[in-house]
Amino acid sequence: MPQPRQPFLHDLVCVLAAPTQVWSAPDGEIGSDGRAVGAQGVLHADVRVLSVASLRAAGSPLEHLATVPEGAATRFVAVSRQAAGTARAGDELVRFDRVREVTPGRLSERIEITSLTAHEVSFELTLRLGYDLAAVEQFKTGSTVEARRFARSTPSSHSSPFTWGDDDVVASLTADSATMAVTDDGLTAELTWPLSLAPRSRTALTWSIAITDRSGAVIPPSGTGLPISAALDRLAPGAGRDRRLRPWLGRSLLDLNSLRMATPDRPEDAFFAAGAPWYLTLFGRDSLWTARMVLPIDRAPAVGTLRTLARLAGTRVDPDSAQQPGKIMHELRRGQFTFAETSLPPLYYGTIDATPLWICLLHDLWRTGAADDVVRELLDPLVAALDWLLLYGDADGDGFCEYIDTSGHGLANQGWKDSTDSVRFSDGTIAEGPVALCEVQGYAYEAARAGADLLEVFGRPGAERYREWSDALALRFRDQFWCGEGEDRYPALALDGSKRRVDSLTSNIGHLLGTGLLDADEEVLVARRVAGDALDSGLGLRTMASTDGGYHPLSYHCGSVWPHDTAIVIAGLQRAGLRTYADGLVEGLLDAAALFGGRLPELWSGEGRPVPYAPSCRPQAWSAAAAVVVAQFLATR
Structure with missing residues (x-):
């Protein structure tokens, strides 16, 4: 059969x-x-x-x-x-x-x-x-x-x-x-x-x-969507005579508005569903990244996303749902969601990165000029999220944020590359947990510093505690994560359960840029890697270098191109003051947008041709939001 x-x-x-x-x-x-x-x-x-x-x-x-x-x-x-x-x-x-x-x-x-x-x-x-x-x-x-x-x-x-x-x-x-x-x-x-x-x-x-x-977990939101005309007028001219940007940006903004939804208890708090058809619901990580990417054109999605996730934040320890106090959830469904050997409860918390990303988005929202009252109402969830970083994010007490599924039916990998085979050594061997991903340490560092700043500005105690923790994290990371020698050094994808460096070269290292975890020299080393031929496919950033043993261009996470991943690295290069290293990645996404008719799928092949990953969602919220990142990059030349 x-x-x-x-x-x-x-x-x-x-x-x-x-x-x-x-x-x-x-x-x-x-x-x-x-x-x-x-x-x-x-x-x-x-x-x-x-x-x-x-x-x-x-x-x-x-x-x-x-x-x-x-x-x-x-x-x-x-x-x-x-x-x-x-x-x-x-x-x-x-x-x-x-x-x-x-x-x-x-x-x-x-x-x-x-x-x-x-x-x-x-x-x-x-x-x-x-x-x-x-x-x-x-x-x-x-x-x-x-x-x-x-x-x-x-x-x-x-x-x-x-x-x-x-x-x-x-x-x-x-x-x-x-x-x-x-x-x-x-x-x-x-x-x-x-x-x-x-x-x-x-x-x-x-x-x-x-x-x-009558019983859906999500509903259409009230209120209006992204201001498409204003965004196009503001951002599209930044590309000069490049005819690829405006059709891509226009299509992406339409798609983002079609992905807006809310929960039944607060229809005014809109967020972006992750993607169609499989993920047309609230996903902590996806919704947070998408809201973060569109902040230059609209703060409302960030407010709705932060509020919704704060209401659903964990309050107790429950291994079955991976819930912990202060933790931001992973996904919300109508009922039990079962596939293969995985069975997730309707409200599932199996994500290592949504909690620090929630903190980072709140800080970004505040920096864009959000009203103090908007931030003040989220200070209690902020403290709970910061405490989660220190108390629960470190599964084995080694000082890093890591994950392991203890339920036996949850997600084996709980970073953004959440397929079962995504964390591999350079020879292709799959790593065993608990797994401490490199980019999660960057998110955690940035979140601890950002959270401390917010506590200080709004008169809450504890800021120094989180700054000291972040300083110690940076030292541990520098000591334990780096592979190679001299100018060939690069951060490992992760540490495995035996604290070995998972030494494959991946796009994950690009997420460290601009977080503050790396010093200026280290950021240059990472920038050279993400701009190099092994990772840059010409149509976006490969998730795994073509020189690694686990590389396959049509795999889900081990060599394919995800546009949101590329966009995060572009934004990180800009934040680090290393814009010139981003030029090839920007050009690659513009080419891909034209080749895919303006609607970028969830992912595609890393071979440098517009070969689709056949089960790829389309539209996908953070893929659409990548257009805003590129437009903002070009508009600030």
Whole structure:
């Protein structure tokens, strides 16, 4: 029996407005031969409410011509020779434009039909719909999905509405002027429109699905999104005559706004979901980095992210969820999220870096001029987060921040490279924990210094304690993390459970730049490495050097390119005063943006060509936010 495999996404089309997303083939079709296919479908939060949407004219599939993004909508253009009553070549066709638009909790599709014939045509247009209410983790792993029982449905042989759902999620279908037939099992519906078109005439029809969710962990936020026009006017001219930036930045800002969401208790506190389709929810690390990257154009996402994560911060020690007092969470789900050998509770805290990153974002927000009251309300969570660094972040008492999963069902790796094989020695051997990642020490150092500054400014005690701790961390890091000799030195990726240097050369070292952990000479050594051929692919920074034994350009974390990773290093080089080393990385992302049509995926191959990583999310929040980092870099030349 074939093993289940994660479905590919690279050639699918996504239209979304969190928490609702639609994934289809390039021709707009959802599913194939009346069956669900891979990740295709209408998803709301973590549930697929529609798994099939197949359009036929005169009993035959349409012939696809083009897929055209139109702002937040997408137009799918196709023709039919069968509907025109002729199979011969030429211009005797009927054209179909499916204009798909998604708003939170709603899919709307307008089908524009144009006769390009010299005679009247009559035919039936049918739309077959299927629904399974599958949980996202079921089809993410490639497992067989069996349609769920529906607690209520209202089949009708006439026009809509038609509803299906369970106690949590209900979908309601509306299709003006269509007749409907429902299969005996209630799992498939077919809409039919009988059409007659005069020569060279046109008509249009619509159908839509409205979704009600009673128990979702995330909801659409209130308020407005990023100021796209103002951001474009401010940042895009910084690239001079470079035509690659503005389309990339514009598309990225639209995508970021489509990824905005909130929790039901505080809809005004918006944050960015990590990415579609697998991670369309709150992820501590992703949401923090994205908010940090867009600070130059809007402070509101930082405020919403900080407040939301502070409300969810740990209050007790719970190995099952990896919760600890003061710790910032990793991810939030509707229910248990299970894949392979991993099973995560709905609120999971298995991340080593979200807590220091929360502190850094709060400090960055304050430095940009946020009102004192905004910062003051977060001082208690700040103290709790700082105490977590000193009391819980060091799993084995060696003075470094490290992680190890003690539950037996959590994430084995808990830095941003969280795949099971991401922490490797230069010969390719996988390291065993507890693992102390190099970049986490940089985040922790920066967080301790930043937190101390905030405590001092706002009249809270304890600043000196955290500064002393950070000074000691810097000395330990300098003594234990560096590999090589002289001008060839570089920081190890990590220390393993036996305190050996995990000596592979990785992009992680670039995250140390600008944190303050390194001295000026050490920052130059790191800058040379990230700008060198082994790490710079020409289309962004490789996650692992091409000279290492574990390198594979199409691996998830051991040689691929992640645009947010590249952007973090670009920003770090700028903060360190080493901008010239960033020029190649900036150029690489601009090229990649053009090659990927303005919407950068989660990651791609490290081979220096625009070869996609097939299951890569798209859009991904921090990938989109990389455009803001590059635009800001170019604007400050």
